[in-house]
Every structure is written in C-alpha cells, then in structure tokens.
Amino acid sequence: xxxKIWHKMIIGISIPSLFTLIGGILTYSYISDVKIRHGxxxxxxxxKEQVLEIRRNEKxxxxxxxxxxxxxxxxxxxxxxxxxxxxxxxxxxxIGKDLSLLRGSVPAYLGFADDLFEYYQQEIxxxxxxxxxxxxxxxxxATGKYxxxxxxxxxxxxxxxxxxxxxxxxxxxxxELESALSQINNITPFCFDCVEYKEAIHDLFSTYKKMxxxxxxxxxxxxxxxETTYKIATSxxxxxxxxxxxxxxxLVLALxxxxxxxxxxxxxxASYIVAPIKRLAEITKKISEGDLTLRAPLKEHDxxxxxxxxxNTMLDQLQLTHESLGQSLELLHAKQIEVEKxxxxxxxxxxxxxxxxxPLNNISLTAETMREDMGEITPEELKEYIQxxxxxxxxxxxxIADLLEFVGTQKTTVMEKMDIVNVIEEAIRLVANELKxxxxxxxxxxxxxxxxxxxxxxxxxxxxxxxxxxxxxxIKNEGTLTINARHDTVTNHxxxxxxxxxxxxxxxxxxxxxxxxxxTKEAGEGTGLGLSVSQSIVREHKGEIxxxxxxxxxxxxxxxxxxxxIR
Amino acid sequence: MNxxxxxxxxxxxxxxxxxxxxxxxxxxxxxxxTKGSVALEECDRKHFDxxxxxxxxxxxxxxxxxxxxRGKNPxxxxxIITGFRKMESSNEAFIKGxxxxxxKPFKIEDLKRIIKKAESELKNSSGQ
Numbered sequence: 232x233x234x235k236i237w238h239k240m241i242i243g244i245s246i247p248s249l250f251t252l253i254g255g256i257l258t259y260s261y262i263s264d265v266k267i268r269h270g271x272x273x274x275x276x277x278x279k280e281q282v283l284e285i286r287r288n289e290k291x292x293x294x295x296x297x298x299x300x301x302x303x304x305x306x307x308x309x310x311x312x313x314x315x316x317x318x319x320x321x322x323x324x325x326i327g328k329d330l331s332l333l334r335g336s337v338p339a340y341l342g343f344a345d346d347l348f349e350y351y352q353q354e355i356x357x358x359x360x361x362x363x364x365x366x367x368x369x370x371x372x373a374t375g376k377y378x379x380x381x382x383x384x385x386x387x388x389x390x391x392x393x394x395x396x397x398x399x400x401x402x403x404x405x406x407e408l409e410s411a412l413s414q415i416n417n418i419t420p421f422c423f424d425c426v427e428y429k430e431a432i433h434d435l436f437s438t439y440k441k442m443x444x445x446x447x448x449x450x451x452x453x454x455x456x457x458e459t460t461y462k463i464a465t466s467x468x469x470x471x472x473x474x475x476x477x478x479x480x481x482l483v484l485a486l487x488x489x490x491x492x493x494x495x496x497x498x499x500x501a502s503y504i505v506a507p508i509k510r511l512a513e514i515t516k517k518i519s520e521g522d523l524t525l526r527a528p529l530k531e532h533d534x535x536x537x538x539x540x541x542x543n544t545m546l547d548q549l550q551l552t553h554e555s556l557g558q559s560l561e562l563l564h565a566k567q568i569e570v571e572k573x574x575x576x577x578x579x580x581x582x583x584x585x586x587x588x589x590p591l592n593n594i595s596l597t598a599e600t601m602r603e604d605m606g607e608i609t610p611e612e613l614k615e616y617i618q619x620x621x622x623x624x625x626x627x628x629x630x631i632a633d634l635l636e637f638v639g640t641q642k643t644t645v646m647e648k649m650d651i652v653n654v655i656e657e658a659i660r661l662v663a664n665e666l667k668x669x670x671x672x673x674x675x676x677x678x679x680x681x682x683x684x685x686x687x688x689x690x691x692x693x694x695x696x697x698x699x700x701x702x703x704x705x706i707k708n709e710g711t712l713t714i715n716a717r718h719d720t721v722t723n724h725x726x727x728x729x730x731x732x733x734x735x736x737x738x739x740x741x742x743x744x745x746x747x748x749x750x751t752k753e754a755g756e757g758t759g760l761g762l763s764v765s766q767s768i769v770r771e772h773k774g775e776i777x778x779x780x781x782x783x784x785x786x787x788x789x790x791x792x793x794x795x796x797i798r
Numbered sequence: 799m800n801x802x803x804x805x806x807x808x809x810x811x812x813x814x815x816x817x818x819x820x821x822x823x824x825x826x827x828x829x830x831x832t833k834g835s836v837a838l839e840e841c842d843r844k845h846f847d848x849x850x851x852x853x854x855x856x857x858x859x860x861x862x863x864x865x866x867x868r869g870k871n872p873x874x875x876x877x878i879i880t881g882f883r884k885m886e887s888s889n890e891a892f893i894k895g896x897x898x899x900x901x902k903p904f905k906i907e908d909l910k911r912i913i914k915k916a917e918s919e920l921k922n923s924s925g926q
Binding site: 581588596 | 813879904
C-alpha cells in the first residue's frame with residue numbers, strides 16, 4: 232500500500248481505538264440489558280410478595296368466613312390484579328407466558344372467592360333452617376303423635392349428630408347423621424313432619440359439598456398463583472445470572488484476544504512505520520563507511536521517499552566535490568613533487584660538494600705536505616702519504632657511484648606484481664652473513680602466504696637491505712633485530728616493521744634522517760644517501776616509510792605498502 | 799716571545815695530521831682533535847690563540863665550538879674550514895664571531911696567510 236507515515240500512524244491508532252469503542256458499546260449494552268432484567272426480577276419479586284400476602288388473607292378468610300376478612304382478601308386480590316395490569320405490554324412480552332397465565336388466573340381466583348363468600352352467606356340461612364326444623368321436629372315428637380319408637384331420646388340423639396356435623400363437618404359426623412336420618416324412615420315410613428327436617432339436612436349436605444368444592448378451587452388456584460410467581464421470579468433471576476455469565480465470558484475472551492493480538496498488532500504497526508526508515512538508515516550507514524557510489528532506494532512511497540531523494544541529491548553533490556577535490560589534490564601533489572625535486576637538486580649539489588670536498592682536501596693537503604717537505608720525508612711516511620691519496624681517491628669514487636645510483640632511482644622503474652614476503656626473505660638472506668658476524672639475534676614473524684604488491688623487486692630489496700644494515704650499525708655489539716609483517720584488512724596495506732635494540736636516534740636528528748647526505752656515521756663510513764634512496768623507492772611504490780626511535784632503546788622503521796588488488 | 803698556540807678540530811684525521819706537520823715547521827705550537835667535545839674540554843685547561851675548526855662533525859659541531867670558544871675567550875681567533883660553499887653557513891659563522899672562513903680544498907698558503915693576519919691582530923690588541 233502506498234501510504235504515508237502519517238496515514239500509517241492514523242490507521243495504527245484508529246484500529247485499536249475502534250476495537251476499544253466496539254468493546255465499550257457492547258459492554259454498555261450488556262449492562263443496560265442486565266439493568267432492565269434486574270427490573271423484571273424486582274417486578275417478579277413484588278408479585279410473589281403480593282401473592283404470599285393474598286394467600287395469608289385467603290387463610291384468614293377461610294378461617295373466619297366473615298365480611299371483614301372477606302374485604303381484606305378482596306383488597307389483596309384487586310391489589311395484585313392492579314399490579315399485574317400495570318405491567319407494560321413489552322415487559323409482559325419479555326417476561327413471557329407465565330405472566331399472561333398469572334394475569335388470566337387472578338380474575339378466576341377472585342370469582343372463586345366471591346362464590347365462596349356467597350356460600351358462606353347462604354350457609355347461615357341453611358343451618359338456621361336445619362335448626363328451626365329440628366326444634367319443630369322435637370316439638371312434634373314430644374306430643375307423642377308418632378310411633379312409640381320415634382322417641383324423644385332418638386330425636387335428641389339425632390340433633391346431637393346434627394350439631395356435631397355442623398361443628399366438625401367430617402366424614403364420621405356425616406355418616407352418623409346420615410344413618411340416623413335413614414333410621415327415621417325405618418321407624419316411621421310416613422312421617423310427614425319429618426320431611427321438612429330431612430330436606431333441610433339434605434340442603435345442608437349439598438351446600439357444604441359445594442362449599443368444599445369452592446374452597447378446593449380457590450386453594451388450587453391460589454397454589455397456582457404462588458407457583459407461577461415463584462417460577463417468574465426464578466426464571467428472571469436465572470436470566471440475569473446467565474447475562475452476567477455471558478458478559479463475563481465475553482470480557483475474558485476480549486482480554487485473551489487483546490493479550491495475543493495486542494503485541495502482534497503493535498509490533499506490526501511499528502515495523503510497518505519504521506521499516507522504510509530502517510532501510511534508509513542501513514544505506515546511509517554503508518555510504519558513511521565510504522562508498523559514495525551507493526544511493527538510497529526510491530521504492531518507498533511515504534515521507535522517506537522525499538528524504539531519500541534529498542539524500543541522493545546531497546550525495547551527488549558530495550561525490551562531485553569529492554572527485555574534483557581528488558583531481559585538485561593530484562595536481563597539487565604533482566606540483567609539490569616538482570618543487571621538491573628542484574629543492575632536493577639544490578640540496579644534492581650542496582651535499583655532493585661537501586662530500587667530495589673532504590677527500591679532495593685530504594688529497595691536496597697530503598700532496599702539499601709532500602711538496603713542502605720533499606727532502607725530509609722518510610720512505611715510511613712517503614708510503615703512508617701515497618696510501619692516503621689512494622684511499623681518499625677511492626672515497627671520492629664511491630661517492631660518485633652512490634650518487635649515480637641515487638640519480639638512477641629518479642628514473643622510471645619497471646613495475647610488476649610480486650610477493651613482498653619473498654622480497655623481505657631475500658633481503659634477509661643477503662645480510663645474513665653480516666648479522667652473524669655482528670652477533671645479532673634475528674627474530675622474524677612473516678606471513679606464510681604470499682602478499683602481492685605492484686612494484687620493483689630489486690629496488691624494494693634495496694630498501695630492506697639499507698634499513699637492516701643501518702640497524703646492524705646501530706646495534707654495534709650484541710642485540711636483537713626483529714622483522715615482522717602485518718596485513719591491514721581495512722585499508723588493504725601491508726605494514727613491515729624492522730626494529731633494532733641499538734643506540735637509537737636523538738630527537739633532533741629524526742627529522743633529518745631521510746635527507747640526502749645526512750649521516751651521523753664517522754666521516755668516510757657512509758654517504759647519507761641510504762635512507763634517502765629508500766624513501767624515494769617506497770614513495771615510488773605509493774607507500775610510506777616512518778621511523779620511531781628512543782635513544783638507548785632502539786629504533787623501529789615501518790614501511791607501509793599498498794597491496795595489489797588480487798591476492 | 800711565546801710560540802702562538804693553535805688548536806685544530808676536524809673529524810677527518812688526515813686534516814689534523816697534515817696541518818700539524820706543516821704548521822709546526824713554521825714554528826707554531828699545534829694540538830689536534832677529531833671530536834668537538836674533547837677539544838672544548840682541552841680549552842678549559844689551556845689557552846689557545848687560534849682555533850681552526852671544521853663545521854660538519856658528529857656530536858659537538860664546528861658552530862658549537864665557535865660559540866663556546868668565543869664565549870670563554872673573546873680574544874681567541876676562530877678560523878672555519880669546511881667543505882660547504884661560502885654563502886651557506888659563512889654568514890652565521892661571521893655573526894657568531896668567526897675570524898675567517900676557508901672552503902675545502904684550500905691551499906696551505908691561504909691558511910698560513912690567515913693565521914699571520916690573526917697573529918698580527920692578536921699582537922695589536924695585546925700591545926695596546
């Protein structure tokens with residue numbers, strides 16, 4: 232996707248925010264649902280309470296059977312009826328069929344209560360009638376008009392059963408009354424005065440029977456009301472609980488997802504934003520390590536694209552400057568070499584003059600002595616003088632030869648690819664005898680594999696021989712000469728160190744040791760050209776020669792040569 | 799009259815040997831040294847009228863000899879003999895009080911002439 236960092240950041244922030252928002256809305260809706268459900272639970276509980284109150288009133292009513300308790304009972308029922316009807320239709324739908332059932336049962340229950348109250352009203356009359364007829368029958372029997380068997384005691388017994396029945400209304404008293412009544416027929420089949428009483432009793436029976444049925448209806452409906460409200464309350468509680476459980480599960484699931492996806496998402500977003508910057512940083516690091524030809528890739532489409540463009544433009548400028556600077560430097564270097572050559576020519580002439588003037592002076596002084604003292608010279612003296620003249624002539628000749636060699640290094644030399652380790656080893660072989668004679672201990676640490684430089688074998692060998700000979704002279708008596716070579720992989724140079732344990736070079740001489748004709752050796756022992764020639768050769772090979780020395784501790788020469796590309 | 803005492807300092811031994819023979823023949827008292835340091839030590843012990851010194855020597859060089867001798871005894875005449883052409887170091891030598899400057903190779907007559915000149919100057923200054 233071709234997105235800018237800015238956009239990526241907006242997306243990176245928006246997506247988690249959106250998820251959080253959705254989670255928040257869901258949680259809010261869950262809590263709202265739970266709140267509503269909790270309202271239902273309250274309603275259900277209220278209904279249950281009311282029903283329990285009704286049942287209490289029902290018991291009182293059944294016990295006392297009077298108007299006062301009937302009013303309480305009625306009030307309680309109509310209270311429930313009001314409550315049930317006050318519930319809004321959507322809530323009714325939500326709570327379900329049990330509430331509808333409850334709504335339907337309340338009027339029926341009220342109807343049973345009304346009926347029962349009516350029966351209770353009738354019961355008084357019916358019982359009164361039975362008692363009246365009983366008293367009448369008692370009066371008749373007392374006249375003795377009927378069979379002698381229908382005695383007063385029988386009637387009194389019958390009336391006792393009647394009283395018991397009205398009082399207890401159980402099966403025992405019913406059966407006693409029933410059998411006593413049927414005995415009347417056996418005793419006096421045509422007792423007209425008994426008919427009214429019998430009818431009244433039968434009326435009582437049927438009234439009680441209907442009453443019992445009504446009580447049953449009332450109580451079973453009451454039970455049903457109780458059960459229903461209990462069921463509603465329980466189911467609403469369960470619903471709330473299941474809501475809580477579900478919310479809990481969703482929350483746990485969301486937390487797990489957050490734990491797993493959160494780090495992954497943050498990591499993805501971060502790397503998505505940072506990746507192009509990282510790629511640019513890697514390239515800039517490589518460039519800063521020196522490769523000015525590298526360029527930042529332009530494949531990104533965000534802000535880093537502009538950055539890479541500017542960076543590349545800057546690099547182009549830098550490369551141009553670098554190249555032109557290199558050219559100027561080369562030009563300057565060439566000019567400097569020219570100037571140095573001229574200066575060294577003047578120095579050279581002065582050096583040659585001095586070096587040659589000394590032997591010439593010796594020759595001329597010896598010759599003058601011979602001329603002045605012609606007659607007095609002994610043959611031994613004459614021999615010494617002639618020898619001096621010859622030695623000094625030889626010295627002058629050597630100076631000229633060294634000079635010619637020095638001049639020779641200024642000419643173009645043939646260069647080829649060759650192993651520098653081999654050159655060092657050959658130089659060591661050349662001076663091996665001198666080392667042995669001087670009693671010098673040689674320590675070498677050279678690479679086992681060849682290291683190739685582009686150069687002239689003979690000239691480089693001369694450099695090493697010159698430095699080793701200088702070291703031998705510096706050591707004088709016993710000492711150690713150490714030669715080692717190290718490859719610098721970063722710059723691809725070879726560093727050759729030649730150290731001696733000799734007398735060292737005083738600080739004031741260090742700056743002069745590479746100048747032609749500079750020497751600290753006794754007159755006639757050295758021309759002062761060796762190190763100068765060596766420096767010329769090393770420079771010709773695009774290398775450097777350096778010296779470090781401490782008086783009394785020895786001297787180390789370091790020769791640094793560039794290696795030829797292919798090993 | 800005492801003999802004129804001459805000191806010769808040159809690291810080339812032949813120079814001292816030949817000059818000693820040639821100058822002693824003319825009646826000078828000559829002492830030769832090949833090291834500047836040894837020569838200067840001798841200067842502390844003895845008085846020399848004339849010092850002839852080479853310039854370029856290892857250790858204590860001719861310029862140092864000139865400075866030290868002139869510092870200790872301004873009457874002593876110092877003659878420089880050197881393989882360098884005149885212009886290069888002669889200016890410095892004259893500034894430091896050199897009596898004369900002779901380029902190698904030189905003729906013995908030239909040196910003798912300069913010595914004579916130095917002697918007469920020494921006489922003049924002591925006569926005053």
